[in-house]
Amino acid sequence: MSSEIAIKVENLSKCYHIYTTPRDRLKQFIFPRLRRFVGEAGQQYFKEFWALRDVSFEIKKGESMGILGRNGSGKSTLLQIIAGTLTPTEGTVETFGRISALLELGSGFNPEFSGKDNVYLSVALQGFGSDQIDKKYEDIAAFADIGEFIDQPVKIYSSGMYARLAFSAAIHAEPDVLIVDEILAVGDVPFQQKCIKKLYQMMDDGVSILLVSHDAYQIRSICRKALLLQEGRQCMFESSEKVMDEYIAYCSAVGSKAKAESSDFTPSRSNIDGNAGFAVVIKNPTLITGNVRHATEINSCDPVCIEFDYEIHGTYSDTISFVVNLYREDDTYVFGTTTRMQGLAEFSPENEARVSIYFPSLPLVSGKYKWRVAVNDGRGMGILAEAVPVCHFSVNDDFRAVGIIDIPHTWSREIISPANGSRTTTSCERDHRDFGTPLPRAVNIVGQQTKN
Template sequence: MSFDAPIISLKHVSKSFKMYEKPIDRLKQSILRKKTYKEFWSLKNISMSLHKGQTIGIIGKNGSGKSTLLQIIAQTLQPTDGEVVINGRIAALLELGSGFNPEFTGRENVIMNGAINGFSPTEIKNRMDSIEEFADIGEFIDQPVKTYSSGMFVRLAFSCAIHVNPDILIVDEALAVGDMQFQLKCIEKMKAFKNEGKTILFVSHDGYSIRNFCDEAIWMIDGQIHQRGDANTVTKNYEDFMKFGLDTETKDDTIEPEKNASTHVISIDKVEFKNEIGEIKKDFEFDEDVYVEMSYRQFKEQEFLVGGIALFDRQGTYICGLNTKLDGYELPNVPGKYKLILKYEKIKLLPGTYSVDVGFFESSGLVRLDYKARYESFRVSSNKYFAEGITFIDHKWDFER
C-alpha cells in the first residue's frame, strides 16, 4: 500500500509525570523550591509516523504508555520532549468522560464540543439531529451529563466524535462499556470510516480484535515501541509474551473470553462431538474423524457472521483456532435455528483430554456476539505408544554415512 505524507508524525517524543509520595510534598515543592517528587517517564523517545488510510492497533499491558501516547496525539497532553505534527482533524474517544462538563446537559456539551472543533452555530445545529439519532439517549440529551450511566455517556461521546467529520479517529477501549447493539452500530461506523480512507488508532487488550480490524499493530512496553508490524505477527508475539514471557504479573491485564454472552443476536445452545456416522461420543481414537457440532439460534439478521472453534489441551495450550472468515465459508444471515459443523479429519492429537472454545462474531471480529470458553471436551486414546507431546507429525527417518 502506498501512502502520502504522514498525517501523524512523532519525533523523539517523551512524557514525564511528577510523582509525589505525600500530598504535602506538592506544597513543599511550591514554597521551598525543593525537589520533592520522582519523575515517572510514561513515554520514552517515541518516533513514529502514520499515514492517511492506515488502521493501527495499539496493544500492551496496563501502564505501558498506550493511553498517554493517544492523549499526546489527540493533543490533550503536551509532550515533555520531542515534536508532534498532526495534519488533519482528530476525533478522540479516550477515557470515559474526557472533554465533557458533567454539569452541562448533553445538548450543551454537544454544542461546546462542536465549537471546540471549529464549527459555527449553524453547522452544529445542522448536525444536532444526526448526533441525537445516533446516540439514541432520548430525553436525557437535555439532562445534566452527571446523571448519565456509563453506557449513555459513551453513546453521546462516540456520536459527537464521528459527527465532526474527522480525518483521524482514536478509540481507547471506551466502547467496552456500551451495550452490544450500540457496539455493533459503532463498529459499522468505524468500518465505514476505514473504507473512506480515514486514519484509525484503536487500542485494545484483545489481539483477536486487532488482527481482524487493523492493518498494523504497535506493541508497547514501558513507554517504548517494542514492536511494530503486521497485526497478525505483532499480536501473536504479544500473546506469547503474556503467556510465557519473563513478566509474571500479567494476569489482571489479560481479557478472558466472555462466558454465556448471549446478546439477543445469537445464542449457542449446545456443542456435541460426533463420529462419521453421527453418533454422539466423547472418546475418539487417534487418526479418527471428529465432528464438532455447534447448535445455535440466530434472533436477528446479521450480515457476514463469523463462527469459530478453538482447540486447547488440558494445560490450556492453544492448539488451533479455526473460523469461517479465515476459510471463506459464508454462514446464513437470517434468523433461524442452525448447526455449524467442523470436521477434524483423521485427528492427529496424541492421547489426552481436549476442550473447545466456541463463539460467534460480527465480521470485523471486534464484537463477540456469543462466546463460551472451554465449553465441552473430548478424549483421544490409542493402544500404541508412538510419540510424545500434543500432536503427531507425519515423518520418516533416514540415515547417511
C-alpha cells in the same frame, strides 16, 4: 512531508517526576534555583519514571492501527500525547487534520450539563459553529439512542450511556483521525456492532483510526497494523497478526494465562439457547469423532468434527461469519481460526443452519481440552452469538510427547567419526511410532458457500 501521512511520531518519550513526599516536591521547586543562582549544580529530589521511551511510527490516511500492551505499558499516555492533551518530554508528534479522541469514559463532559449541552460543547470544541451543530444534532442523538436521557445531566448516566453519547459526538465531528481508548468495551452488544460498522464506514471514507483494546479479535479485524508497547518501549510495529502473536506469547512468558488480555478468543459472554441482546442463537454444539457423537475422549491425531446449529432472531439481515477456538482446561489458548481467516466468503443469514468444522487430525498431547464456537458479523468484527466453554474432552497419547501438540517427526543419526576407527558409515534410526501419512492443513472449515 507526504500528503498521505496522517500521524508521524518520532523518538517520542514521556517522563514523569515521582516524589516520595510533598516536602520533596517543595524542595525541588526551591533549592535547585538557589544553587543555580550561586553557580552550583542543582540536586534532584525526585525519581524519573519514563512512561514512554523512543516510540516512532507513521500512519497513513485511511489506515487503522491497534495499540497493544499490558496495563501500565504507556498506551493511554501515547494517545493523550497524539491527541494534544499531554506534552512529550522528548521527540515530536505531527498530526494532519482534525482529531477526535475518546480517551476515557466521560472525558470532556461536564457532569452537571445535560447530554444535549455536552454534545454542543464537545462538537463546538472541534471548530463547528452552532448552526452546523444544529444540523448534526438529530443524527448524533439518533446514533446514541439514549432517549429522553439526552436532556438529563450526564452525572446520572450509566457507563454505557456515556459511551453511546461520547462515541456518537466524536464520529459526527468529521474527524480525519479518530482515537478510541477502550471506551467501546462498556457498550452492549448491539451498540458495539453499530459502532464497529461505523468504524468500517469511516475507514472507507479515509479516516485514520487508532484503537486501544485488549480484545485481540477487534485488533485483528479492524487494524492493518499494530504497535506493541512493553514498559513504555516500542517492542514491535508490524501487521496486526504478527503483533498479536507476539503479544500473546509475551503475556504467557510473564506468567499470565494465554487468555489474559486476549479476549479475541475468550469473551465472557455465552449464548446457548438464547440470551438477551444477541441477534443469533447457537444450539447443540457437538464434538464428533468416528461414529461417536458427543465425544468426551479421543486419541491423539484422531479426526474430529465440531458441529453446531444456529438460528437468526429478529430482523438481522446482514452477512455472517464463523469462529472456532480450542483451549486446554487451564485456559491456555491452543488454536483459533475463522471463516474470514480461511478466505471463505461472507455467509447469507439463513433463519436456521448447521455449521461443521472438520479437523482431519488433532495432534494434541494428553490432557483435557474445551472449545469455543461463535457467529460473528460478515466482516468478522461484532459477536452475534457465542458458546464457551463447550464440548469438553480429554486426549490420550500414551505419553509420546509433552507440551500442547504432538508434531509428526522422525529421528536420524549420521555417524561422522566411528568409535572403532573403521571407515565412516551412516545409519538411520527412525522413531518407532507410526504417524501415518503427512498431515494436511491443520483445519478445513466447511460452510454453506465458498469464495468465488
